[in-house]
Amino acid sequence: MALQTQGKPTREFRDVTAWDRLKVNKNWLGLWFMLPAAAFLILFLAYPLGLGIWLSFTDARLGRGGEFIGLENYDFLRDDPIFWLSVFNTLLYTSVASIIKFAIGLYLALLLNENLPFKAIIRAIVLIPFIVPTVLSAIAFWWLFDPQFSIISWSLKKMGLITANIDFLGDVWNARWSVIFANIWRGVPFVAITLLAGLQTVSPSLYEAATIDGATSWQRFRFITYPLLTPIIAVVMTFSVLFTFTDFQLIWVMTRGGPVNSTHLMATFSYQRAIMSGYLGEGAAISTAMIPFLLAAILVSWFGLQRRKWQQGGDND
């Protein structure tokens, strides 16, 4: 400090204000830089989060505060067949959609990683479902699944495979498969592009060495690509599962949970109870019931990332 001020003696005559100290003191400045983020996260994330869990123990309704009622909401849900139906739907929706998304996404990523003609165009097209806003894709699918004018029914009829139109969204199981189909359509690009980014970090020299040693293409995938890709697969699948598990927009626009609650996911069911019927407490309890599943997803990803550490022998974050 003394060294710096020697050249400018005038500095010594000015008092060091708090503002000056702030500008030079790293910790103070750091706090100020952190403040907006911290304020936002506390006011609009931590508070609603706590509130959500608290509400689930109250009988709050839309427009009026609630009293603490302990586990009554959860007791009520335990005997509610629609709640269990929504849990079943959510698990079915998540597991089927995630597995198929992973399979198609990985296949596309491997394909796009090769030197194909028109690669740039194919990649751009593969990305489209990801870029189209969810509401819009839901509307487009609503129309594809229309009982009267569906283009799928129309082409199948032209091919002579069916005689009557398929009631895609009106039948219990048809509706389930239809929304799963729409979710897969939307989710594949995310998996494919992220896995592709991971594939591109794998050094080509590894494949060359393996080819020289006479490895088949399946062996190259099994013993080079797959182990090196494991950490990113863990991350991608965690997010894919999370996004699918908590899906709301697609279902809400396409079916609103119907027919007869057969496509209600926990997220849409919670919304319906809390906002449409006004039982905030019960809706919050349904949301809170999602936490154990989400924690399971975090653990899976965490162990996936842990594995990466011992694989590479060093620590990386």
Add this chain to the structure above:
Amino acid sequence: MRESHIALLRAASTEAKLLLIGIPVLVWTLLPIYHMFLFAISPKDSAFSGKLWPDHPTLRNFGIVFRQEHYFLHHFWEQLWNSLFIALATGALTLTIATGAAFAISRLKVKGGRTVMNLALFTYFIPAAFLAVPMYRTMGVYGLLNSQWSLIIAMVTIATPYAIWVLKQTSDNLPVELDEAAVMDGASPMQLFRLVYLPLIAPALVAIGTYAILLAWNEYLYAFLLLSKDTAITLPVALGNFLSADDSPWELLMTTGFVYALPPAAIYYAFRRYMVSGLTAGAVKS
């Protein structure tokens, strides 16, 4: 000679693979989009004919939408503006907040910064649908319901943890020597931030800004939840409202939807170089 033969065979096999995979992928991705486009350029009565290309393609639907000539479209321009305003405000706020936090954690090494970071990362696992109900209540508590700021704030809150994480990851990759050299030359932390840090992370800032803007532009759940007036809602909510009517004007719905989907597509393709490298920087760092 032999080698070129093999190369040729391999090229033929990849081409066959391309056709085999490429065409279904093409049909699968483009069918819903193409269908929508077909509606947008068809006159009302021929939209249901099931043809691959309309007999009389027309841009009349776009004219009706732009002149707001239908009951569902009375506030089209206003709703488009709402979507735009909310998206841009979300982008700007997210960038400001996340850049500050990432700089403090990564470069100033603030005490407890890592803890905050990990907490922020944890919140990334809290899905929007879980927070929807309590967020509604919270906005009521703060008196922000039906104000567009409630949606902007909600979107910033959802975008921020991820933004901080990506930016922190990017700045960790910058060499410390740069900071040291700047400090040796007498730069204050403020100057370090403005003159060294910001220019260096500019590509990541583009990626994060785009991410936040697209997130807000595409949002339906919170927009639907927090805004209700016809003049305050965003375009996706308006599109959803179309569906509540029994005799939805499909061709207009699809036309509006088409207009709504164009800006994000344009933004995405313009910045996709930054998007893929920027957003996966954290995940695929070797």
